[in-house]
Amino acid sequence: MTTAVLYAPRDLRIERRPIPSPSEGEVLVRILSVGVCGSDVHYYENGRIGEFVVRSPLVLGHESSGQIVEVGEGVSSARVGERVAIEPGEPCRRCDQCRAGRYNLCPNIRFHGTPPVDGTLSEFVTVMSDLAYKVPDEISDNAAALLEPLSVGIWANRKAGTEIGASVLIAGAGPIGLVTTKVARAVGATRIAVTDVNRTRLSAALASGATEVAVAGSDRIDGEFDAFIDCSGSSRAIAAGVQSVRPAGSVVLVGMGADELTLPLAMIQRRELLITGTFRYANTWPTAIALTASGRVTLDDLVTGEYGLGEVEQALNSGRDPHSIKAVVRPALGHTEIAEGAEKKGERQTAR
Amino acid sequence: MTTAVLYAPRDLRIERRPIPSPSEGEVLVRILSVGVCGSDVHYYENGRIGEFVVRSPLVLGHESSGQIVEVGEGVSSARVGERVAIEPGEPCRRCDQCRAGRYNLCPNIRFHGTPPVDGTLSEFVTVMSDLAYKVPDEISDNAAALLEPLSVGIWANRKAGTEIGASVLIAGAGPIGLVTTKVARAVGATRIAVTDVNRTRLSAALASGATEVAVAGSDRIDGEFDAFIDCSGSSRAIAAGVQSVRPAGSVVLVGMGADELTLPLAMIQRRELLITGTFRYANTWPTAIALTASGRVTLDDLVTGEYGLGEVEQALNSGRDPHSIKAVVRPALGHTEIAEGAEKKGERQTAR
């Protein structure tokens, strides 16, 4: 099979590897779509994220959908043929965090595309069968892959306690800011203000359900919010956002980037703000599937480019285009098909 | 002013009374719309509900909107002219329940139209200023009155813990079942099954956001639900509903009627079901206003009849028509205007 392997910063090689065999409890999945995430780009450009360092060749990719083509021992053969969305983290299932339902905090979790665990930018991967969730026909291959970022948005809103009639301020309108906006809307928030420096992204935010947008640093946003969700990682955005939260409101820090966070102690106390950060997600796929299958949340509109496995570097570089939101790699498609797909997509976008 | 006073079962008299003056902290409201609730009908027909007995002449009505025409001491005169929705319960604000934020459980609460406290089926009423919530233009007079039953639906869903992607079973598609359905949808529930014996009401449930409906007692509903909300008060519906809830799911009992509840102990234990009942609501008006003003929830579609103050008995009897959902009394309108209003409403409904 073909796979895309990162050897060092900007040294990504297309290789042939043997197709893996599913072990007990696993399924073999032919990959249909892999979303390119900022963290993939970061590893590609820098070879590390914080303490996670690419020390040996690594396959990137953790936003994935595919089709089950083979099952390991103990897995029903009826699953062969299922189209699935893949949850990329396999927790140990035994530690205190796992047993308490917070498996995202499992110290032993093995997460796709995070060193030293290979990701899914391959033709085939094996995963534990319970991490391959069947998706209904209403969810496209790309949307099934993007249930992963959608999970980040679900988790952010759960932490924020977003509810019907709530007001939410979201900083950053990249893919995570947009899915967070989409989920806030699905949850019934009625004021959703989104800030970013990029006007194209602010348009996408409006299309995603924002009720108002503002250019970060210049436009002003009035009033108090029930919650502030930072998806920008910008110290300045965080500082401004915290000021906008009503007493007993919450601050959820999703965006990475800033090393340190400087917060006004007296204000946190006087308003009893609740501040937390998110690390991935737990128990979100069933929700993500229900939201997407029912049409409450759309994901295909986030896809601004499709690439073959041979074009992974182009996909990784696509974010430099300010109009790009989300690139997906489609290992199973030949170039012709991809071109056609892109064409169809163009039509759909025109039709909207 | 004109007011409708219940002297005894089926002895309702239209009287002239002096317009009250707002005391300190109060506002005087000219009533624009009053929804007729099942409890009003119950008092009208039986003179009592459980331990609440009509012992002296009583004005009914507790789903109300109006316009502030005068303010008492300590209330800003800028409020004169505001169109408002009225929260009908005035808690003592001092007891443990009030101070803990559960003012609906205040033993000293004074609630409109519950003996011995007069309700709002009058041209004018006085209420504490914080219980008269300003409503924006997007909310009609009738919708503003119906924020009260909407509050019941919000409270039911809060107790049920309804969330995005949830599955909810709702028994009973009367006004409360319908607003509960509307809120479940606004909250992002993706499976909303509603049961009733009345097919007209099931149609209304579908129009309100139900994803499936079933005739109670004959149609079958498969699968497990995250929550069951009873809005029927029927012992049979409750017994069936409880069986449909998944482990760790919740049962919320909103409908009144059954005296006793017989539940399967072993199943409650084996599934660790969470069972509770609701009594009115607390802290729901801001949410109700946000949901309605934003269009996430519509309320005007529930109104199937408008009546003048002189037609209160017709309004109270309107529920016998199986096609009736919600009657409203509009004390401020003359008969001609009401007819016009009804006509306009007809047009709107056609246009939908």
Next chain:
Amino acid sequence: MTTAVLYAPRDLRIERRPIPSPSEGEVLVRILSVGVCGSDVHYYENGRIGEFVVRSPLVLGHESSGQIVEVGEGVSSARVGERVAIEPGEPCRRCDQCRAGRYNLCPNIRFHGTPPVDGTLSEFVTVMSDLAYKVPDEISDNAAALLEPLSVGIWANRKAGTEIGASVLIAGAGPIGLVTTKVARAVGATRIAVTDVNRTRLSAALASGATEVAVAGSDRIDGEFDAFIDCSGSSRAIAAGVQSVRPAGSVVLVGMGADELTLPLAMIQRRELLITGTFRYANTWPTAIALTASGRVTLDDLVTGEYGLGEVEQALNSGRDPHSIKAVVRPALGHTEIAEGAEKKGERQTAR
């Protein structure tokens, strides 16, 4: 090794079986103490509990402590020699309930001494290593076994939301009622009323931290409680208890027995009572160990009889003595040692 096997109601045979070998991830434990539970007695006397039927020879016992004597692949050999308390349920770790942290509701859980899964009334058993919790010297062998019923009491109090300064009514002063009382006290409840028909047990309740006791059915208990925890399974006790709960209080049904539960619907609504049942427990052993090791909760005082493996039937029948609270079986002790142990225990009890 020696093991006690139930073939049919009252047909319990002492057998020799080969010592099992620990599989991957397992440890082999030499059993030191096994508490006898009401459910063991029920299987012994009736051959079934509800839908769980003893269809093939079954080893009873699920309240267990022991010493690790061998480890399977993947388990550190440093664990050999550890004294451990055993959590008796092995969940699948893959289903929605497991992943959400509610593994007690796992439909695939394998639980010691519940047909068809063998329990621990043997000289040796194998268990998954994470279910064998190291206990410090402060916790005796018997106390380590009784961390299992203590877990039931912890879970009951968690569900009840017992907190500092709370008032709790507990019906039933059998072993579960007593551990529930002990935990309520450890949590800081300041009013703990316990009811039972057995005066010996009421004395034990007072020794366990009850602030008042009452003979069920004759003594009267005044006032309202924040929570009512039923550990009796008696319909009458439940009916009385529910009436004693304050608005927004909780009712937790731990005791098994009554088939159906008849509850006053209007009262549940008017008070918005929260009613739930418990099924075993989840994530309680670390808490149980901390409470017992620190002396906040004592467990040895519950032990009223110690038996050898050859005396399992006597242990199962010991509950007929109204002064008996908890019998433990000590497979590793010869009869002489047990006699000595009982003597020492007698001294200790005298010394208290």
Next chain:
Amino acid sequence: MTTAVLYAPRDLRIERRPIPSPSEGEVLVRILSVGVCGSDVHYYENGRIGEFVVRSPLVLGHESSGQIVEVGEGVSSARVGERVAIEPGEPCRRCDQCRAGRYNLCPNIRFHGTPPVDGTLSEFVTVMSDLAYKVPDEISDNAAALLEPLSVGIWANRKAGTEIGASVLIAGAGPIGLVTTKVARAVGATRIAVTDVNRTRLSAALASGATEVAVAGSDRIDGEFDAFIDCSGSSRAIAAGVQSVRPAGSVVLVGMGADELTLPLAMIQRRELLITGTFRYANTWPTAIALTASGRVTLDDLVTGEYGLGEVEQALNSGRDPHSIKAVVRPALGHTEIAEGAEKKGERQTAR
């Protein structure tokens, strides 16, 4: 009556004022004990705390107990003679925060001894009757006054989610650190580590239930904690404490002082820490009374000095003595009585 009035920093004058009359809903209380708080000292020394500035003569004091000597209209005369603890904040009871049960965040709250609202360092004060809580004989006058700082400790532990078997790290062993320690113990926490720079205070922490203490900045504390509660206001202590919290643990900021808080963003995210601050408390007096009356928490041991109204400045300066923990002013006692009281106290302390 006699009262102590602050005119400007270090300008405190003993004045004669007329005894106030209780208005409707109020009671007149003869003050028995007033604890001196760090904020009183701060106003005395600096004339301000942050944005709260002493612009006109102000009576300090907000930790108070007394005896009801007269009642206003609408209050039962049966209350005359009651010994009471006084909750010092009177919220508006009408705003969203009040109605949601978070009255400590009421923007209109009037709080004793916070400009421009007079406190209780007087012979008599009037308060709303529901803010004067009857205390039983088991609670001394001084302890009744110290239910106020105890409330701060209850609130801190509620925010931290401290529970049975929990491990808690507390920075700062001043009066607030000590009551927080006492409450953590009452809640059933089994590891309670306290840090301070003052060894006398660390001894008091051990006497208050700490299971280990450490000199801040030199001793090392190992392991991870479920919660970190800062009662020091020291940036260094906060920075160290945050590092000690386990994934999904909580950080509660009680101590004032540091202007800004610098936090490690990536760690907050990777561990999903929950960070919040506290502002006073809500709904704590009933809990505080239950804890103290039952002996679960002792408060008299915190009192290291008693002063008459004429000695308020000495009381305010007493904190300079490193052995001082809490000074109380006893307006109702003559100097002789105070001396006797101190003597008795000495005996009691010896007897312990």
